[in-house]
Amino acid sequence: MGILKYIAPKWAYKRQAYRQAYELSRNYDAGTFDRQNRNWRAHNESAELTDRDYRDVIRARSRDLERNSDLMNAQIHPWTRNVVGKGFELEAMSDDQIFNDEIEKLWRKWCKKDNCDVTGSQSFWEMARMAVRRKRVDGGILFIKCYTPGGVTPFKLQALEVDELDTVHIAPKYEGNKVVGGIEYNSYNFAVGYWVREYDIQGYLRADSRFIERKNIIFYFSKDRPSQIREMPEMASTLTRIKEVNGYIEAATIKERIAACLSVFIKNMLPAPIVGRNPADGKPRDYKELKLSPGMVTQLNQGDEVEVVNPGTSATNGNEFIKTMSRIISAGQGVSYEATSRDLTQANYSSARQATIEDEETFIPEQQKLKDEFLDEAYETFVISAVLSGAVECPDFWKRKDEYLAHKWNRKPKKWIDPQKEANANKTALATGQKTLPVLWAEDGRDYKEVMDEMKKVQDYAKEIGLKSDLVYLTGGEDNAGQQKI
Incomplete structure (x- = not known):
């Protein structure tokens, strides 16, 4: 209080009392407007009002860094590599094994670029990897279900960028609906369709946009707020920091x-010599064309x-x-430094294993979202198209539709960091009943029925040629005395 307590003790006392009361009433430091927070101004608005004015700018800047920044791509690659990778193995799970075998074989054929992509330029798993990448950079991606002649089934996919949603269109197709950001909603804010701009092959915009029903389009994006209706680039929070690092690297x-x-x-x-007077040899030396060279x-x-x-x-x-x-x-971005930098110089087995586990926990929800919203939707539409076109025979399909559409996706796991430790862990889990053989094979990305069929073929061939081995799966547990042992 300084000198005030000597001159005006009453005012000094009041000042001290009010100061103490103010300190007690400050419940949150983040809610004050003191010196440190003086320029921190934020407002509460709906997600669409918050995002609308910045969505296109952030997406353009995100794409610019995607094209020109090593660090940006280092943040994207782990997601495409771990969420999709080489793809998933389909396992049909209906009660009809003949149908399962036929549909799995047809699916593998359909996944080729000439059968699944309306443009014939990408395989199905390339489109899946692109979906994950565009979700990180652009915020989302659109897939239109098309039905065209040619291919193993009429069903094909057409990929569209989120830029192609007509954000200026306001007239709804159905009375009582509203159009916001190129998406038409009913009174419950349920998306009933999408207004998509029409472009020619060179990218020039046509006059009119067309309406596509919800059932014929897949809009793959993540919703982070209840009031959010459109995508936002998932790299938005780190773009400025990536740009700063790029600037530092360029300056360095x-x-x-x-x-x-x-x-x-x-x-x-x-x-300089006087006009008319030159050096002793009569020729002044000029260094303009002289360059440094070794031993000159x-x-x-x-x-x-x-x-x-x-x-x-x-x-x-x-x-x-x-x-x-x-x-x-x-x-x-929710991933480890080692996953993005590929720098494992300071990692041992335990730390590498822990980082891998944490990264898997980050990638699994995204993997599940991809399965639920893209893979499952594409597969179910593919099966229906195959049945309607006669590519597979299934007379009672419509009576048991859900049973015939049952399936799951298997994917090969990552390579082992320490094969011996991983194998011992699987052996212990199998012996203690924590895992079964089908579970172990599914984790390895293989269908247990195919594995057992393959083992049976190996056993039969080993018995046919009289081969003896210590491997139990080769002998089937039988005594092979008298047979040739390898």
């Missing part, structure tokens, strides 16, 4: 390039000196800065 690169340069200046100690020998004019300019390199080491920023960016 220029600095190192300058530091690597060696140049010389010629210092003239004597004034030359002469200087009388009185000239050479001054070497060597900028040298700075002692500043940017490695730690880039590594720290990369860790922050990776953490902001």
